[in-house]
Amino acid sequence: MKSSFYLSSKEVFLDVVDAKEYVQLDRVSTLYQSLKDSVKKPLKMILLYGKPGTGKSMMLNKLYEDLKDKQKVVMYHTPLVDETEFLKSLARDIYGVRPFDELNFTQFNELSEHYEFESTPLVLLDEAQLYSSSLMEKIRLISDARKIKFVITLHKTDKEDIIAKEHFQTRIWESLELHNASAAELKIYIQKKLMKNNCFDVANMFDNKNVKRIHKITSGNYRDTNKLLDSLFSLYDWYEENQPTKINYSNISTKIIEMAAIRTGFINA
Amino acid sequence: MLNVHDLERRWLKYKIKRYLPLFTFSIIGLVGIITFITTYTSHTEQPSVVEKNVVVAQATVKPEKNVTKVTTDTKIEVPQNTQKVQTQQENTLVLKPSLQFMNNIEDGLNPYLEDNYEQTLEDDNPLNSNNDGQIEATQDTQTQVVKEPVKQKGSLIISTKKNETDLKDVIRRFKKNKNPALSLFIAKRYYELGKYQKSYNYALITNEINKDIDESWIIFSKSLVKLGQHELAMLTLKSYLKSNKSSQAEILLRKIESGSFR
Numbered sequence: 001m002k003s004s005f006y007l008s009s010k011e012v013f014l015d016v017v018d019a020k021e022y023v024q025l026d027r028v029s030t031l032y033q034s035l036k037d038s039v040k041k042p043l044k045m046i047l048l049y050g051k052p053g054t055g056k057s058m059m060l061n062k063l064y065e066d067l068k069d070k071q072k073v074v075m076y077h078t079p080l081v082d083e084t085e086f087l088k089s090l091a092r093d094i095y096g097v098r099p100f101d102e103l104n105f106t107q108f109n110e111l112s113e114h115y116e117f118e119s120t121p122l123v124l125l126d127e128a129q130l131y132s133s134s135l136m137e138k139i140r141l142i143s144d145a146r147k148i149k150f151v152i153t154l155h156k157t158d159k160e161d162i163i164a165k166e167h168f169q170t171r172i173w174e175s176l177e178l179h180n181a182s183a184a185e186l187k188i189y190i191q192k193k194l195m196k197n198n199c200f201d202v203a204n205m206f207d208n209k210n211v212k213r214i215h216k217i218t219s220g221n222y223r224d225t226n227k228l229l230d231s232l233f234s235l236y237d238w239y240e241e242n243q244p245t246k247i248n249y250s251n252i253s254t255k256i257i258e259m260a261a262i263r264t265g266f267i268n269a
Numbered sequence: 270m271l272n273v274h275d276l277e278r279r280w281l282k283y284k285i286k287r288y289l290p291l292f293t294f295s296i297i298g299l300v301g302i303i304t305f306i307t308t309y310t311s312h313t314e315q316p317s318v319v320e321k322n323v324v325v326a327q328a329t330v331k332p333e334k335n336v337t338k339v340t341t342d343t344k345i346e347v348p349q350n351t352q353k354v355q356t357q358q359e360n361t362l363v364l365k366p367s368l369q370f371m372n373n374i375e376d377g378l379n380p381y382l383e384d385n386y387e388q389t390l391e392d393d394n395p396l397n398s399n400n401d402g403q404i405e406a407t408q409d410t411q412t413q414v415v416k417e418p419v420k421q422k423g424s425l426i427i428s429t430k431k432n433e434t435d436l437k438d439v440i441r442r443f444k445k446n447k448n449p450a451l452s453l454f455i456a457k458r459y460y461e462l463g464k465y466q467k468s469y470n471y472a473l474i475t476n477e478i479n480k481d482i483d484e485s486w487i488i489f490s491k492s493l494v495k496l497g498q499h500e501l502a503m504l505t506l507k508s509y510l511k512s513n514k515s516s517q518a519e520i521l522l523r524k525i526e527s528g529s530f531r
Contacts, residue, residue, distance in 0.1 A: 238271050259276045262283060269283030 006240055009202045010233035012193050013226040017057045017077070019065035023192045025185050031176055032059055038174040039067070039122060039151065044143040049154040050178030053223030056153040059178065060124050063151065072121040079130040086135060094121045094148065105138055112147040120149045128152035180220035187211040189222065190229065201249075202233075210252040217261045224266065231260040449478040449485070456488045465495040483515040490518075494525055 012021075024032075038046050048056050057077070064075040074093040080086040087108045091097045095115050103111075125131070131139070143150050156177065181189055187206060194203035218224035235256050239247050247253075261267040436458055443451035456471035472489035475482060486509045493502035506522040509515070524530035 234271060235273065235276070238273050242273075255280060258283065259273075259280045262279050263276055267283060269279045269286070 005199060005202055006233045006237040008197060009194060009199045010230055010237065012197045012199065013229040013233070015223060015226045015230070017061050019058070019061045021193065021196070022058055022062045023189050023196075025181065025188055027179075027185065028055060028059070031178065032062065034174075035059065035063060035151075035176055036066070038176070039063070039149070041174070042120075042146075043149065043174055044146065045140070045149070046151045047154060047175040048151060048178065049156045049175065051180065051221070052155055053221040054178040054180055055222050056178055057126050058222075060126055060151065060153055064124055067122065071119045072117055073124065074121070075124040075126070077126050079125070079127050081130070081132065081135070083132075083135050083138060087138075090123065090142075090148070094123070105141075108142075109145065109147075112142075112145070120146065122149050122151060125150060125152040127155075129154045181215075181222065181225075182220060183208075183212050183215040186215050186218075186220050186225060190214075190225070205250065205252045207251050210254060210257060213254055213257050217257070217266045227264050228257075228260055228266060231264045232257060235260055235263070447478060449475045449482060452478065453482060453485050453488070456485065456492075460488055460492060460495075463495075465492045468492040469496060481513065483513070483517050486513075486515070487517055487521055490521060490525070491530070494530060499525060499531075 035046065035048065048059065050056055060075065064073055067073045072094060074090070076089070080089055083105070084103055087103045087105065091103060091108060091111055095111060097111060125139075128136070139150055139152075142148050187208065190206055190211065191203040194200070194206075214225060214228060218228055232252070236247065239256070258267060262269045436455055439451055439455055439458075442448075443455060452471045452475040456468045456475060459465070459468035459471060468488060469492035472485050472492060475485040476489060479485070486505065490502040490506050493499075493505065503522060503525050506518050506525070510518055510522065521530065
């Protein structure tokens with residue numbers, strides 16, 4: 001096994017939102033299918049929520065990739081905090097209007113009256129918890145007018161229940177919650193990701209025992225798992241170059257998993 | 270920049286930190302188990318010592334505990350009694366045992382049983398009401414009654430019972446109502462049966478319940494004599510005679526002193 005295998009394995013787990021790297025797991029696939037079905041329904045707003053690192057952004061990105069050739073769909077990864085900026089961006093990306101110096105909410109509504117689409121344009125808003133309440137209210141009003149359909153992702157925190165928020169309670173027609181992976185799902189996730197990038201030997205090094213250890217450290221959180229495995233393969237690469245005798249090629253070493261966890265801060269040592 | 274050596278050092282520290290509590294608890298548990306086994310073994314290796322302690326405790330037990338034994342265990346050995354009697358010689362209070370155990374008996378006096386018993390006593394001891402000079406006759410008559418029940422017809426139904434098991438019912442009744450007449454009866458019957466230790470105990474109880482019953486003191490003293498405690502018997506009678514006038518007690522004392530009663 002060459003050292004570059006570990007490096008390429010490391011690259012697999014870089015924490016980037018890329019729809020091409022989307023891994024279909026049973027539970028996630030079901031949710032994704034529900035999301036796609038919801039988009040087809042005449043809903044005003046769809047909420048996708050869950051704890052950080054559960055794959056909301058990835059799913060939203062996947063949805064964008066799947067729909068962009070079929071209908072008008074716009075995705076905003078980074079929240080647009082300023083209201084005018086947000087409305088101008090919508091006008092530009094949906095209606096193709098490159099505007100005016102100023103665009104207020106009334107002007108935007110007047111503008112939207114002049115355009116008709118075969119299917120309602122879809123706007124995907126990631127990290128919607130960062131939008132201000134007033135802007136969220138505007139988004140609600142736009143969706144009420146049925147001129148634009150919104151799919152938003154929110155972090156679900158322990159302290160507050162997003163769905164309970166007043167402006168969502170009455171507007172959300174569909175809400176989907178994403179969860180962390182189970183140990184079995186995590187194993188499939190890791191192996192599928194590696195095999196997708198032709199790292200078959202490395203994928204075979206993961207067995208139930210070491211995946212269970214990884215799951216215990218990361219609680220099945222995809223983002224944390226990516227971070228841990230990135231560090232893990234850095235260590236493997238180092239051992240391969242400097243002390244290859246210490247590498248057991250048959251399976252992933254628990255020691256190196258724990259060292260990677262110490263390095264990334266998941267284990268306090 | 271990867272500093273693997275530092276990571277390995279931190280990992281080792283982490284592992285030690287992780288397993289140290291487990292290791293500590295295991296050691297403590299192991300020590301605990303060993304201590305327990307050692308203690309248990311040492312206890313099981315010294316049963317004779319424990320038994321001896323028990324014997325000593327029994328020897329110093331107050332009289333009422335002996336009485337309790339009488340009711341449950343018929344095999345009380347004389348040597349234990351000797352020990353107890355010696356204790357009594359040193360302290361006259363021993364003659365007045367505590368009857369705290371009787372307080373545990375919930376039931377009060379049973380008038381029916383009391384009356385019944387008193388009648389029985391009268392029937393059983395026709396010479397009992399006689400005064401001076403007839404104590405011997407009373408005792409002899411009682412003995413005779415036991416030995417020759419056929420001669421005492423009609424009213425001697427209970428007293429003609431000979432064996433010790435017949436006393437069980439009386440003992441049970443006495444436990445319920447603490448009637449001194451019953452305990453005196455039991456003492457007498459045991460005396461007749463030659464169970465002087467039990468006779469002594471019940472006489473002692475009777476004295477405690479009612480210290481003015483001559484017969485009880487006489488049975489008590491006679492039992493002591495039969496148990497070989499002549500001195501104590503004489504001491505008891507003398508003490509009794511200091512505060513009570515009893516010709517029967519005086520006669521018995523004289524007989525013991527002269528050696529005609531032994």
